Amino acid sequence: MGTRRDVLGGIGAGVLAMLGGSTAQAAPKRKLGYAVVGLGYYATRQIMPNLKDCEFAELKALVSGTPAKLEKYGAEYGIPKSHWYDYQNYDRIRDNPDIDIVYVVLPNAMHAEYSIRASQAGKHVLCEKPMAVSVAECQAMIAAAKKAGKKLMIGYRCHFEPYNLKAIEAVKSGALGKPTLIFAEHGFYASPNQWRLDKALSGGGSMMDIGIYSLNAARYLSGEEPVEVSAMEVTDRSDPRFKTVEDRIDWQFRFPSGLIADCVSSYSSNHNHYRVTGRKGWVELEPATNYEGQEMWTRLDGKREQVVLPKPAKNQFVRQLDHLPECIMSGREPIVSGEEGLRDMRLIEAVYRAAREHRAITLA
């Protein structure tokens, strides 16, 4: 156990393509400007610091309902007052040519409105996941971006994270043999009194917030779309955290190839882990989808080994933030488009329904 040879046979072309910066033929001419909407923890601690390291992106505007935050981060990032917005004058971003992309980092229930208004203002949109709180909202967001002729991308950063890409490649390459099981578990203990626990803002509980990592991983690891889902929810409604949203919800996906994914979502325990098992062995990540610190293990031919990848030139945040400008300038679709967010939302609704109706739901 524990040697650091890459038993999966070195980093493949697929991962390399994602790890690099621009490719010569699609090299953008300039950095595109981001407006960040919602100056909470994730925006200010993760997104904005990483924007500094981008090759094709820079922070150009701030949107917040809290004047003190605009003052603070405006000063810290050198954003002039002319590029500060609140939720009343938000639509005036239309008149600011420095803003190419609006990154919506608001509570889930506000994603649709602020993404659609950005599209209507003629801006490209990067929206955090979950894309919205219903399939109908996702469809409206896609329609608005299409009507504006602008791009819409969802913030699935794991699609830009080397260990996750390596795991995808391990499955695809056949190194594991025919896959039979994906087990994916995500959760954390949600502290009381936060917007996540208010359905009006979050649209749902652990599933919307952290379970979506298990769900999306099941799809990107399998490379398939599920055809059946069954689910089980457990929520202690006497716990003051769970007046409006669910705590635990676990589900099973059946994929066309015969692969089953067993997925976990929790607001009462810590989980950040997945394992894909095939006839020849397995690959696992733990932590799997954290901001950093991924660890990868394989068992092939009965031998357990750790896989360590070289540190990439750009971390997952930088790569994600650079991806949308690259797509805009090269005319390509983002690898995690609005359609990707819509697919997850359809499945989230199906998981909820399967749990509520205590029966398997067949997916179209």
Next chain:
Amino acid sequence: MGTRRDVLGGIGAGVLAMLGGSTAQAAPKRKLGYAVVGLGYYATRQIMPNLKDCEFAELKALVSGTPAKLEKYGAEYGIPKSHWYDYQNYDRIRDNPDIDIVYVVLPNAMHAEYSIRASQAGKHVLCEKPMAVSVAECQAMIAAAKKAGKKLMIGYRCHFEPYNLKAIEAVKSGALGKPTLIFAEHGFYASPNQWRLDKALSGGGSMMDIGIYSLNAARYLSGEEPVEVSAMEVTDRSDPRFKTVEDRIDWQFRFPSGLIADCVSSYSSNHNHYRVTGRKGWVELEPATNYEGQEMWTRLDGKREQVVLPKPAKNQFVRQLDHLPECIMSGREPIVSGEEGLRDMRLIEAVYRAAREHRAITLA
């Protein structure tokens, strides 16, 4: 990672009680005699060699339909011809006072018949798991043993294995905090052309054979009985191995405490692993239920550590084989009685039904 301190706080009284031999007040006077029925791989490679190391048990008779096996093992273990039986004269064990216990190690579909006939012959019975192939058969076995006034025990050897006992204790002690998830996976690649793949002999596929380890672990780790089950089966019926039995079947148990168990059973990939997660961390075994080589890991307060237990005086096989004689001589019920086997069989039938009907089954 990887230090060997026992973070679970030393081996507890519960485990110690199981690890030891007899206790003074219940010390048996003599070794009881076993007849082993069915001289296949498990009987001849695991049970019979371990009987030599028993404190309260010894091999006294052999039952097989293959004369060459009786010759071979009769010579090897010094069992006289007078103590050899076949399936025709099997009931004559009644007249052999050297046989106290009949250990049924036949294909699953023969468990009920040969256990009941042993009870009717006035013998105590140890029967391999699964106890039988239906709830009705299990009930008949229990009734036969009761009528004979003899004991009936099922071969759940993990209940005698130190790491499994330690995991049970870790959950019970509260070391993990309130448990939220049990994930238990068991499977192996079943080679073609064996009795396991013939439903007439096995009663079912991976679930009956190896999935039962996930199922029983979910019960002994939680210390609870499930109240709801949902399940999903995937079997490639074009695979010649699966003309009559299932390949993959995964299920979810809901327990009264709110704990969910996600369980895996496979005849197409190797799995031998479980993890119990609570609010404070987790405990896992991999391999979990093998004949030997268990490895135990915990993560408590974010710190991952290996737990290594002292080598027990008796291995799980010896302890199991000694347990029934101890119970007989002290008048106690075996910790894994016929009732335990019946509970599992009820759940197996519910798992099959949930998968077949694509809906959750509420358990009485």
